[in-house]
Each structure stands twice: as structure tokens, then as C-alpha cells.
Amino acid sequence: MKYMLLIYGTETAIDEDERQACMVESTAVCHDLAAKGQFLGASPLHPVSTATSVRIREGRKLVTDGPFAETVEQLGGYYLIDVPNLDEAIAVASKLPPSKWGTVEIRPIYVLDDIPEPSRNEPAEAGADLRS
Amino acid sequence: MPLVSIRQVVDGIYRAESRRVFATLVRMVGDFDLAEDAMQEAFAAAVERWSADGIPENPRAWLVSTGRFKAIDSIRRRESAKAGHAAILERLDQIQERNGARAAAEIEDDRLRLIFTCCHPAIAEEVQIALTLREVCGLTTEEIARAFLTSPQAMAQRLVRGKAKIRDAGIPFELPEADAMEERLDAVLAVIYLVFNEGYSPSSGVSVVRADLSAEAIRLGRLVAERLPDSETLGLLALMLLHESRRTARTDAEGGIVTLEFQDRSAWNEEAIAEGLRTVSSAFQAGPVGPYAIQAAIAAVHAEAKSAESTDWGRIVALYEILRQQFPSPVIDLNHAVALAMRDGPEAGLPAIVTLTEGKLAQYHLAHAARADLSRRMGRMAEAEASYRKALELARLEPERKYLARRIAESIGS
Numbered sequence: 001m002k003y004m005l006l007i008y009g010t011e012t013a014i015d016e017d018e019r020q021a022c023m024v025e026s027t028a029v030c031h032d033l034a035a036k037g038q039f040l041g042a043s044p045l046h047p048v049s050t051a052t053s054v055r056i057r058e059g060r061k062l063v064t065d066g067p068f069a070e071t072v073e074q075l076g077g078y079y080l081i082d083v084p085n086l087d088e089a090i091a092v093a094s095k096l097p098p099s100k101w102g103t104v105e106i107r108p109i110y111v112l113d114d115i116p117e118p119s120r121n122e123p124a125e126a127g128a129d130l131r132s
Numbered sequence: 133m134p135l136v137s138i139r140q141v142v143d144g145i146y147r148a149e150s151r152r153v154f155a156t157l158v159r160m161v162g163d164f165d166l167a168e169d170a171m172q173e174a175f176a177a178a179v180e181r182w183s184a185d186g187i188p189e190n191p192r193a194w195l196v197s198t199g200r201f202k203a204i205d206s207i208r209r210r211e212s213a214k215a216g217h218a219a220i221l222e223r224l225d226q227i228q229e230r231n232g233a234r235a236a237a238e239i240e241d242d243r244l245r246l247i248f249t250c251c252h253p254a255i256a257e258e259v260q261i262a263l264t265l266r267e268v269c270g271l272t273t274e275e276i277a278r279a280f281l282t283s284p285q286a287m288a289q290r291l292v293r294g295k296a297k298i299r300d301a302g303i304p305f306e307l308p309e310a311d312a313m314e315e316r317l318d319a320v321l322a323v324i325y326l327v328f329n330e331g332y333s334p335s336s337g338v339s340v341v342r343a344d345l346s347a348e349a350i351r352l353g354r355l356v357a358e359r360l361p362d363s364e365t366l367g368l369l370a371l372m373l374l375h376e377s378r379r380t381a382r383t384d385a386e387g388g389i390v391t392l393e394f395q396d397r398s399a400w401n402e403e404a405i406a407e408g409l410r411t412v413s414s415a416f417q418a419g420p421v422g423p424y425a426i427q428a429a430i431a432a433v434h435a436e437a438k439s440a441e442s443t444d445w446g447r448i449v450a451l452y453e454i455l456r457q458q459f460p461s462p463v464i465d466l467n468h469a470v471a472l473a474m475r476d477g478p479e480a481g482l483p484a485i486v487t488l489t490e491g492k493l494a495q496y497h498l499a500h501a502a503r504a505d506l507s508r509r510m511g512r513m514a515e516a517e518a519s520y521r522k523a524l525e526l527a528r529l530e531p532e533r534k535y536l537a538r539r540i541a542e543s544i545g546s
Contacts (some may be wrong), residue, residue, distance in 0.1 A: 001302040003302075036513075046148045079212065084252060084302075084304070085302045085304035085306070086301050086303045086304065087303075087304050087306070087308065087312070088308075089302070090254075106301075108300055108301050108302055
């Protein structure tokens with residue numbers, strides 16, 4: 001089953017050194033998952049001060065500064081994993097450093113049959129051209 | 133065999149085996165609703181087939197195997213309705229794979245597995261207990277609703293919510309790993325004890341006991357204690373065995389309740405007591421004790437006493453004091469006060485009980501009944517009558533109501 005692990009926490013909970021250590025540890029978890037064929041994606045997010053929210057209301061586009069909700073604990077990153085069941089998702093979640101100071105919310109992915117494969121960052125040919 | 137008697141045989145097997153068959157089917161097909169439908173269809177098929185072919189040597193195995201085919205059929209039907217659904221095809225493969233012969237002991241564990249699934253920490257506690265009673269023990273939604281003092285509609289919704297969580301969140305039908313087992317155990321033990329109590333003193337209804345539920349809880353308690361023999365699993369098993377040993381003595385010929393004091397102790401089940409006592413001492417040897425083991429030790433003191441008078445009430449008071457320190461609760465305070473009254477006389481227990489009946493336990497019929505008993509012993513019959521009446525007002529179980537009505541008649545008569 002596919003699960004998204006959403007990392008919530010107070011953005012000021014850890015200092016810069018701890019953040020660096022957290023990145024190193026999290027990257028190692030990603031490599032472990034990838035080695036088992038369970039890694040679909042992951043990324044930390046820039047702080048909510050960089051967030052932009054968009055709503056269409058009565059046909060008008062409203063663009064505002066800031067996150068969906070101004071809460072103390074904010075979404076700080078995500079993992080997308082493919083593991084056999086919730087217990088294994090819980091095991092992965094409890095290995096993630098932010099579980100020690102924040103909250104890891106596990107959400108099962110609702111599977112849609114006709115979603116395309118994820119795009120790469122740049123078309124393969126263009127990348128080849130740039131390298132050559 | 134004529135169809136009528138085949139139907140009776142199947143009904144009997146349904147009562148005894150349907151939840152085991154269900155638990156095994158859940159493991160095989162990985163879906164509650166699919167397993168439930170398949171189980172029902174298998175029993176329907178049994179009535180028809182067994183009257184033609186005779187009753188198979190191993191009816192449960194026949195039912196599991198037939199249920200499995202029914203489940204596969206219904207997945208195929210759904211699959212053709214929604215062509216090429218990869219997930220369902222995958223599940224079909226899994227069912228075939230899981231059908232590989234399993235050891236009998238492992239099949240026996242299917243219900244234990246199901247309990248751990250129903251008591252998963254990702255499910256809300258109120259939903260855990262309801263799911264276990266419905267799916268593992270086979271109580272009807274109405275019965276569970278009554279036990280939880282809620283409407284059948286609300287209970288049905290709670291069950292649907294629980295099953296949807298298990299399915300959509302991918303809660304596995306597996307026993308947890310050894311390290312996770314410990315932390316998952318508390319919820320499981322609480323649920324097993326609740327099931328036992330629903331069988332021993334159901335929250336309402338005409339019969340004082342539903343022996344099948346208690347026997348089921350003891351069986352589940354044994355399974356858990358065998359796998360994880362720590363002080364609390366053993367303590368719970370001992371507690372249930374020692375309560376169970378008094379089952380026949382606690383009701384009279386008319387189905388009324390007989391309190392511990394007046395029970396015919398020769399009617400206690402010696403075998404259950406012997407196992408209970410052995411299990412209590414294993415519990416105390418296994419490590420630091422918790423509430424189940426301490427309560428079992430209290431039950432053991434009763435079990436070893438020849439009469440109410442010769443009971444070691446001092447030891448019971450001491451055990452309740454330990455319990456009260458570790459796990460404060462008004463019901464434990466009540467039991468402590470009753471034990472105190474038995475050790476030192478009714479006036480020693482009454483003040484605490486009066487406070488409880490006027491405060492935290494104002495709605496608890498047994499607190500008023502205890503107050504009435506002490507008043508009666510002190511010869512204050514008018515006060516006793518008033519408290520018995522209050523208890524009768526709050527009691528919902530018919531045998532308890534009979535007992536209280538008799539007490540009221542006695543207080544008026546004397």
C-alpha cells in the first residue's frame with residue numbers, strides 16, 4: 001500500500017545544527033527505503049513564510065501570502081512510501097527524526113487507476129544536450 | 133438425514149464455530165465484509181450439501197474451504213463488473229497462496245490475530261471494543277449498542293467506521309512483532325476482560341450469565357498468556373478463571389443472584405480454582421504486578437476461604453490498598469470499604485460508602501446495594517430499605533433486580 005507521511009512540527013523546534021543532522025538522518029532513511037523498493041519520494045519544504053495560497057471564489061482568483069491555516073505546528077515535509085501495511089508505515093514513521101519533536105501523520109494514498117507516471121525534472125534529450 | 137435435523141446440526145455448529153470460521157476467512161481474504169458474506173454463504177450451502185452428502189468429518193474445515201470459494205466467486209463477480217482491477221486480481225493470488233495448509237495451532241490463532249487487528253492503536257478505543265465484540269465474538273449490533281448504552285444506529289455507524297479504517301488505512305490481519313506486542317497488549321487485555329464481563333454479568337438482560345462469552349474470553353486469555361506470559365496476561369487469565377469458578381454458585385434456582393457471602397462454596401468449580409491459583413502465583417513470579425494480577429490475588433483469597441467469616445479479610449484490605457494507590461478509582465474505593473467492613477465491622481466501612489453513594493458513585497447500583505447491606509447489618513432497616521430501593525431503581529439486570537426486590541421485602545418484614 002502507498003502511504004504519505006506528513007511531517008508536522010513547530011518550525012523553531014530545532015536549531016540549524018539539529019536541522020542539518022535531521023537532513024542527514026532522513027536522507028539515510030530514504031536510502032534504506034529505496035534499497036527495499038519502498039521509496040516513492042520525499043522532500044522537506046521551505047518554511048511557511050514562503051507559502052502562497054490560491055483560492056477561486058465566484059470565478060475570481062484570490063492569491064494570498066501564507067499557509068492554509070496559521071497554526072503553531074506546520075507541514076514541514078513529506079515522504080511517499082510503498083509498504084505492505086500500516087504497521088510497517090508506523091515503523092518507518094517512528095524512524096524519522098521529526099517524530100521526536102513533531103508529529104508524523106500517516107495517510108493512505110487513494111489509488112486512481114489512470115494517473116500517469118511522474119514526470120522527470122527535464123526532458124531526457126534536453127538534459128543530454130546540456131551535458132554535452 | 134432429514135433437512136430439519138441437518139438444520140439443527142448446522143445451527144449448533146454455527147453457534148460454536150461461526151466466529152472461528154469467520155476469523156480464518158478474514159485472514160485469507162483480508163476483508164471483513166467479504167469474509168462475513170462468505171461465511172454466511174458457506175453455512176447456507178452446508179444445510180443443502182450435508183443433507184445430500186452427509187456431515188463431513190471436519191465441519192469447520194469444510195466451512196472454511198467452502199467460504200473461501202464463495203469469497204473467490206464474489207471477487208470474480210466484482211472483477212468482471214469492473215474489468216481488469218489489478219488490486220483484486222492481486223488479492224485473488226494472495227487468497228490462493230494463503231490457502232496453503234496451516235498448522236492447526238495457527239488456525240486456532242486466527243481469532244487472536246483478529247483481536248489484535250480490532251484493538252489496533254490506530255482505531256479509537258470505543259471502536260476497538262465494539263469491533264471485537266462484533267467481529268471476534270459475534271455479538272449483534274443491538275447487543276453491543278445495549279452494552280454501550282447507545283442506539284443500534286449509532287453503534288452500526290461506529291462499526292462501519294472501524295471496518296473502513298482497517299480496510300483503507302491498511303491495518304494488517306497479523307500478530308504484531310514481539311517488540312510491538314507489549315505496547316499493543318493493554319488494549320487487548322482490556323477488551324478481553326470486557327468480553328468476559330459481558331458474559332459474566334452483562335450490563336442488561338434477563339440472564340445473569342452468557343457463559344459462552346466468558347468461556348470465549350478465557351480461551352482468548354489463554355492464547356495471549358501462552359504467547360506473552362507476563363504478570364498481567366497471567367493475572368487476567370487467573371482473574372477470569374477464579375470468577376468463572378463461582379459461576380453456578382452465584383445464581384439460585386429462580387435465576388436470582390447469590391452474593392459471595394451466601395454462596396454454596398461446595399458448588400465452586402475446584403478445577404477452575406486450582407488452575408486460577410496456579411496462574412496467580414505464576415503471575416506474581418513473572419514480574420511487577422498490575423491491576424489484573426492484584427485483583428486475581430484478591431479473588432484467590434476468596435477461593436481459598438472455607439466461608440465468608442473465615443476469609444482473610446486483612447489480606448484483602450491490604451491488596452485493595454495497593455490497588456488503590458496504583459490505580460485510584462471510586463469502584464476500588466467501594467470494594468476497599470466493603471472489605472474494611474468485613475474485617476472490622478459494618479461501622480468501619482459505612483462512612484466511605486455513604487460518601488461514594490452521595491458523590492462519584494451516585495448512579496452505581498452496587499454502591500447503593502453495599503450501603504444497604506451495611507445498614508441492614510447494623511439493624512438500621514429503614515435506611516437499608518431506602519438504599520435497596522435506590523439500587524433497584526438503577527439496576528438493569530433482571531437477576532440483580534430480583535435479588536434487590538427480595539432484600540426490600542426482607543427489610544420491610546423484619
